[in-house]
Amino acid sequence: MLTPSPLPAPTLIQLTPEHAGACLELDRAALGGIWSLAQWQRELEEQARPCLGLCQGLDLLAMACGWLVVDELHITLVAVAREHRRRGLGRRILEELMQTGFRRGATRATLEVAARNGPGKGLYEALGFRTAGIRHGYYRNGEDALIQWVNLNR
Ligand SMILES: CC(C)(COP(=O)(O)OP(=O)(O)OC[C@H]1O[C@@H](n2cnc3c(N)ncnc32)[C@H](O)[C@@H]1OP(=O)(O)O)[C@@H](O)C(=O)NCCC(=O)NCCS
Structure with a gap:
């Protein structure tokens, strides 16, 4: 008998205004809805606000957003879909956002x-x-x- 093949690893994407609906949905499900659709659209179009997602097909499984302020990365949101938690997605998306911040000049987050x-x-x-x-x-x-910090230049 054939064993089912494992699902492919989620793909990392840069979230853009066209993802605002999916972000709103995950925001509502994971965080009770921090931002409105209009706020998501503004968030996703601003250059200084990197926002990354992990997708499987059309599904957004995880997202992390930040705001670059000179040499600081202010992390504004991290969320993973409930049914995909404890699989390392939160760690992966946050590490990717921290690396993005570092590449763009942030020394701490x-x-x-x-x-x-x-x-x-x-x-x-x-x-x-x-x-x-x-x-x-x-x-x-x-x-x-709790206000927390980490150095990125390690
Ligand atoms: C917080 C959150 C993003 C974690 O995502 P996740 O994909 O489940 O986390 P990971 O599987 O990558 O876990 C990485 C590490 O975080 C810690 N961690 C994650 N979930 C944990 C839990 N329920 N209890 C204790 N530690 C936990 C562990 O150290 C874990 O490492 P381990 O699995 O090797 O023990 C997710 O629970 C979530 O979306 N919660 C709702 C939204 C939220 O609270 N966001 C953060 C505030 S903005």
């Missing part, structure tokens, strides 16, 4: 993560991010935000 976001904190710690400060009650639900 920063982000904010909710103090109770175990998976997010686990991913960022695995990639070397360390907490440098806390914004108390930063999120709408009153949760604290």
Whole structure:
């Protein structure tokens, strides 16, 4: 009997305004909808805001976005579709975004993560991010935000 062939590895793409609908869908499913469609369209057309995706066929499985501010990469969003988590996609897409930032002149990267976001904190710690400060009650639900940084010139 033939064994089914494994699915091909997801393909890395640069997300552009034509992907705004897919980004909105993944944003809603993974993060409860941080940005509106209009915000996604603006985000994806700005040169200083690199946004990468991992796709399988037409499906967007993971995405990571950042904002280049002189020599800093501000990571604004990382999300993986629920059914594809714990397969290394979060790590891969974030590493790719950090490399993109480094190639474009960033020497460090920063982000904010909710103090109770175990998976997010686990991913960022695995990639070397360390907490440098806390914004108390930063999120709408009153949760604290941890401000984290990592050097990119390693
Ligand atoms: C956070 C998130 C992006 C992780 O994506 P993922 O593809 O599941 O992560 P990976 O499989 O690449 O995991 C890489 C490392 O992160 C850590 N990690 C990932 N998920 C974790 C979890 N549930 N608990 C603890 N650590 C976790 C581990 O160190 C893991 O390495 P390991 O698998 O060798 O143990 C995903 O859970 C997600 O989309 N969550 C909702 C959105 C979100 O919270 N985004 C971050 C804040 S903006």
